Amino acid sequence: MASDGHPSRGLPRSIRNAGWYLLLSVLSVAVLYPVWMTIVRALSEPFVYINEGQPFLPVAIDWGVFNTAWAEGVMGRSMLLTLGVTAIITIAQLVTSMLAAYAFAYLRFPFKTVLFVLLIATLLLPIEVTLIANIRTIRELDWLNSIQGLSAPFLASAFGIFLLRQGFMGVPSELRDAARLDGFGHIAFLRKVALPVNRPIVGSFVLITALGAWNNYLWPRAAVTEQRWETIQVALRSISVSRPERFNVGVAAAIIASVPILVLLIVFQKQIIRGLTAGAVKG
Amino acid sequence: MSLSASAPIQAPTRRRRSSRVREALLGYSLLAPAFIVLGVFGYYPLYRLVHFALYRPNRFGNGEVYVGPSNISSVLADEEFLDGLWISVKYLLYTVPTGLVIGMLLALLSHRRLRGIKVFQAIFSSTVATSVAVASVVFFGLVNPKIGKFGDVSFISLAKADSALRGVALTSIWQNVGLTFVIVLAGLQAVPDAVIEAARVDGFGPLRRLFRVTLPLISPTLLFLIVILMIFGFQSFAPMEILTHGGPAGATETLVFKIFQRRAPGQISEGSVMALGLFGLTFVVTLLQLTILNKRVHYGE
Numbered sequence: 001m002a003s004d005g006h007p008s009r010g011l012p013r014s015i016r017n018a019g020w021y022l023l024l025s026v027l028s029v030a031v032l033y034p035v036w037m038t039i040v041r042a043l044s045e046p047f048v049y050i051n052e053g054q055p056f057l058p059v060a061i062d063w064g065v066f067n068t069a070w071a072e073g074v075m076g077r078s079m080l081l082t083l084g085v086t087a088i089i090t091i092a093q094l095v096t097s098m099l100a101a102y103a104f105a106y107l108r109f110p111f112k113t114v115l116f117v118l119l120i121a122t123l124l125l126p127i128e129v130t131l132i133a134n135i136r137t138i139r140e141l142d143w144l145n146s147i148q149g150l151s152a153p154f155l156a157s158a159f160g161i162f163l164l165r166q167g168f169m170g171v172p173s174e175l176r177d178a179a180r181l182d183g184f185g186h187i188a189f190l191r192k193v194a195l196p197v198n199r200p201i202v203g204s205f206v207l208i209t210a211l212g213a214w215n216n217y218l219w220p221r222a223a224v225t226e227q228r229w230e231t232i233q234v235a236l237r238s239i240s241v242s243r244p245e246r247f248n249v250g251v252a253a254a255i256i257a258s259v260p261i262l263v264l265l266i267v268f269q270k271q272i273i274r275g276l277t278a279g280a281v282k283g
Numbered sequence: 284m285s286l287s288a289s290a291p292i293q294a295p296t297r298r299r300r301s302s303r304v305r306e307a308l309l310g311y312s313l314l315a316p317a318f319i320v321l322g323v324f325g326y327y328p329l330y331r332l333v334h335f336a337l338y339r340p341n342r343f344g345n346g347e348v349y350v351g352p353s354n355i356s357s358v359l360a361d362e363e364f365l366d367g368l369w370i371s372v373k374y375l376l377y378t379v380p381t382g383l384v385i386g387m388l389l390a391l392l393s394h395r396r397l398r399g400i401k402v403f404q405a406i407f408s409s410t411v412a413t414s415v416a417v418a419s420v421v422f423f424g425l426v427n428p429k430i431g432k433f434g435d436v437s438f439i440s441l442a443k444a445d446s447a448l449r450g451v452a453l454t455s456i457w458q459n460v461g462l463t464f465v466i467v468l469a470g471l472q473a474v475p476d477a478v479i480e481a482a483r484v485d486g487f488g489p490l491r492r493l494f495r496v497t498l499p500l501i502s503p504t505l506l507f508l509i510v511i512l513m514i515f516g517f518q519s520f521a522p523m524e525i526l527t528h529g530g531p532a533g534a535t536e537t538l539v540f541k542i543f544q545r546r547a548p549g550q551i552s553e554g555s556v557m558a559l560g561l562f563g564l565t566f567v568v569t570l571l572q573l574t575i576l577n578k579r580v581h582y583g584e
Contacts, residue, residue, distance in 0.1 A: 017397065020392075020397060021399075024403045025403075027407070031389075032409070034421050034457060035409075037421075041424050046430070096316045099313040100313060100314050100316070103309070107306050107309060108303070108307070109311060115318070119317075119318075119321065122325040125329060128518045128520070128542070128561060129329075129561050130325065130328035130329065131543065131558065132332075132543075132554045132555060133555070133558070134324055134328050135546050136548075137328070153320075153324035156318075156320035156321050161317060218521070218539070221521075236417065236420055237419075240423065247424060254417045257414075273465050
């Protein structure tokens with residue numbers, strides 16, 4: 001069951017293959033079913049199914065629903081806002097992680113181990129735990145409903161530092177020796193050796209961070225109290241759940257909000273999957 | 284952490300002392316940005332949670348009164364907290380085993396040489412493209428009692444207190460399919476073909492190969508997966524908020540949901556105790572994760 005066809009099995013290969021295709025297709029339909037029903041939802045007039053049960057194919061197709069969702073949800077604004085916050089978080093995490101990882105990988109200083117343990121220990125403090133204290137801090141700073149409030153807690157991450165440190169430590173010592181002989185300073189070594197050698201790790205890290213920032217829900221939900229500061233994920237809730245009778249508009253908004261992620265995933269599939277599985281499989 | 288002699292620049296010996304100081308200063312200044320952020324938004328909140336847990340706002344709302352550790356123990360023993368804890372645990376029981384089995388099944392079935400298998404693999408991993416809010420909106424449309432196609436299926440009915448959590452859990456199960464699939468598949472791909480081939484030559488049938496060779500070999504990956512699914516489960520919030528808003532009658536108010544509701548200054552004391560409780564849980568699960576990670580490193584060597 002777990003591996004490919006056994007040569008001495010009774011059935012001819014073509015029939016067994018057909019069986020596999022059938023099984024895999026059924027499972028694909030099952031996985032994609034919610035997506036398909038969402039698309040049908042968006043395109044059908046809601047009154048059609050509120051009374052008669054939802055059809056499997058769209059009824060009374062209305063493409064205008066995407067325009068409506070875009071305009072009514074003020075999606076342009078919230079997508080732009082989310083894009084800005086995502087960019088800030090991603091760039092800041094890359095910079096702070098790179099610098100700290102460099103120090104941990106290549107420099108000698110007192111209390112290094114203690115500091116590293118303190119760093120890793122912050123994995124025990126996810127935003128769900130620190131939420132209400134951080135909201136209080138943001139409120140005291142008067143940062144509710146602001147870009148700095150939306151991004152501040154995510155400008156550094158232990159995960160990023162750990163990942164890049166691993167990458168930096170994997171740079172072969174021959175390369176380090178060569179760089180030293182060439183008279184490279186720290187900055188030149190980082191720019192010309194450490195980062196280029198670790199391009200795959202850096203790429204995966206950037207993509208995973210950007211995905212996480214774009215998809216973030218709990219923090220922006222708590223750090224925003226005015227509708228115009230809602231990030232796209234939080235705005236989806238207001239657009240879709242508040243008026244079930246206009247749910248087609250809500251799901252159209254959800255589809256629009258997924259487009260950037262979908263594009264990113266299609267273009268960078270390999271890197272994203274490598275980032276998602278980092279730590280799951282050794283090697 | 285053994286990094287001796289790894290500095291790209293080595294100063295001549297006569298200036299060794301001052302160069303060491305300079306290296307340390309450079310090190311600290313490189314760490315500073317990250318540690319400031321993690322200090323202000325990681326450690327300082329932990330201190331504040333303890334503080335809020337020990338103090339309550341006074342009657343006039345302009346100061347605090349010390350209530351002491353008794354406040355912590357009374358909140359932890361209170362039905363609200365225990366309820367939230369139990370609902371969170373139930374949520375794990377609904378989402379983790381199901382998610383694991385589905386991910387494993389899809390990965391085992393699509394880990395084979397077959398033309399076009401990449402298409403199926405792309406489909407099975409596709410739910411990583413959805414955010415938790417999008418997944419929640421999708422399932423709102425499927426299981427909402429008023430407009431959902433499956434709104435009147437009683438096993439997952441959001442309208443009844445005893446089934447609502449199962450309806451909510453579907454969101455997480457579906458959204459995690461992509462990630463679980465991708466992780467198990469990566470684990471399977473890391474198993475050398477030669478090992479499986481050797482088992483086949485030894486006369487192991489497909490089922491024995493699966494249970495005696497493949498699964499034991501990917502067990503570290505599966506353990507890793509269980510841990511992250513548990514962490515995700517404990518941290519779930521959007522599905523409850525979007526599908527049921529904690530209802531009916533509080534039946535889907537997980538610990539995180541209850542904490543979120545207590546973010547206003549008047550309730551922050553109770554919320555902080557709950558957050559410390561969640562911290563305790565995260566602690567246990569993360570220690571489990573670190574232990575597993577350590578084991579795995581030895582395993583691979």
